[in-house]
Amino acid sequence: xxxxxxxxxxxxxxxxxxxxxxxxxxxxxxxxxxxxxxxxxxxxxxxxxxxxxxxxxxxxxxxxxxxxxxxxxxxxxxxxxxxxxxxxxxxxxxxxxxxxxxxxxxxxxxxxxxx
Amino acid sequence: xxxxxxxxxxxxxxxxxxxxxxxxxxxxxxxxxxxxxxxxxxxxxxxxxxxxxxxxxxxxxxxxxxxxxxxxxxxxxxxxxxxxxxxxxxxxxxxxxxxxxxxxxxxxxxxxxxxx
Numbered sequence: 332x333x334x335x336x337x338x339x340x341x342x343x344x345x346x347x348x349x350x351x352x353x354x355x356x357x358x359x360x361x362x363x364x365x366x367x368x369x370x371x372x373x374x375x376x377x378x379x380x381x382x383x384x385x386x387x388x389x390x391x392x393x394x395x396x397x398x399x400x401x402x403x404x405x406x407x408x409x410x411x412x413x414x415x416x417x418x419x420x421x422x423x424x425x426x427x428x429x430x431x432x433x434x435x436x437x438x439x440x441x442x443x444x445x446x
Numbered sequence: 447x448x449x450x451x452x453x454x455x456x457x458x459x460x461x462x463x464x465x466x467x468x469x470x471x472x473x474x475x476x477x478x479x480x481x482x483x484x485x486x487x488x489x490x491x492x493x494x495x496x497x498x499x500x501x502x503x504x505x506x507x508x509x510x511x512x513x514x515x516x517x518x519x520x521x522x523x524x525x526x527x528x529x530x531x532x533x534x535x536x537x538x539x540x541x542x543x544x545x546x547x548x549x550x551x552x553x554x555x556x557x558x559x560x561x562x
Contacts, residue, residue, distance in 0.1 A: 364550075373450075373537055373552035374491075387547050422491060434481065435550065437491035 333358065336405075337423050337438035344445050350410040350417070352441045356425030363406045364435060365398055368420040380406060413445045448473045450540050452553035459528045460561050466513075467523045467556045469538030475499075479541040480514070480521045485555070486534040494536070497521065525558075533560045 336355040344350050356363050361382055366374040376390040380400035391398065395413075400406040410417055420442045424435035449472045459465035471480070482494040497505045497514050504512050509529075513522045525532055538553040 366552075371555075373554045374550075375552075376549060379547060379549075387545075387549070420489060424491070434479075434493050434496055435491075436493070437483075439488065439490045442489075 335360075335423055335425050335436055335438035337421075337441050339441060340439065342441055342443050344413045344443065346414055346445055347412050350413050350443055350445075352408040352410075352421050352423075352443070353405045354408070354423030354425075354438060355405040356423075357427075357436050360425035360427050360436070362426045362428065362433075363400050364424045364426075365406075365408050366422045366424065368422060368440070370419075374422060377408075410443070413443070415445050418443055418445045448475070448540060448542055448551050450538055450551045450553040452536075452538055452556050454556045455554075456557045456559065458559040458561055459525070459532075461530060462527055464524060464526045465528055465558065467525075467536050467538075467558065469521045469523070469553055471519050471521065471538075471540045471551075473519065473540065473542060475542050477543070480512075481539040481541065481550075482510070482512070482521075482523045483537045483539060483552075484532075484534045485537060486531075491537070495523065528560050530560050530562060533558055 363380045365377040368374050378391050378398045379387040395411045397409045420440045422440045424437045426433040451470045478499045480497045484492045484494050495507045495510050509526045511524045535555045537555045540551045
């Protein structure tokens with residue numbers, strides 16, 4: 332049973348370009364979370380999605396960031412017009428349900444570098 | 447507001463010895479879960495152990511155990527018989543319910559070094 336798959340592992344973008352980060356949850360998981368980790372810091376919640384629905388996007392910056400989890404295919408975190416401050420590791424996690432007993436399973440993250 | 451505090455940025459332990467990583471949290475909730483995650487240099491976040499707030503018995507997973515003190519809002523992780531492969535960042539996390547969904551709050555992490 333494959334774990335949470337994120338790609339690419341590393342992504343380099345110039346300022347002003349777009350970054351697309353992909354996440355395929357574990358088989359049987361329909362809840363996806365995106366977190367951002369700055370160097371030497373913990374994970375900060377960005378957005379929580381279920382299939383075709385954004386449940387909670389309270390951690391998402393108001394501009395340039397968007398996320399989706401379509402009926403078919405992976406979840407996508409999209410960052411438009413990237414700036415140097417967007418450089419971070421972005422982690423996707425999935426869970427079987429939104430219930431309190433359901434732990435998060437994380438992918439290996441995508442390290443975004445903006446030059 | 448819910449917060450998670452890990453006051454030890456870095457800890458060292460001799461191989462085969464025992465080490466305890468501390469975590470405190472602040473909440474007004476009564477029903478929640480607590481977790482410890484391990485992040486090795488590979489960057490993957492690995493679930494180590496979890497504790498339900500309603501359970502008084504401390505969780506144990508092989509060499510990993512917790513000391514859960516609900517009244518003190520403390521959730522420390524004890525690693526026994528430390529191994530070189532235990533070297534990693536360890537994050538304490540708190541999961542709570544808000545507006546019908548569940549959120550995680552992570553601490554800033556403790557870097558554990560294991561000395562041969």
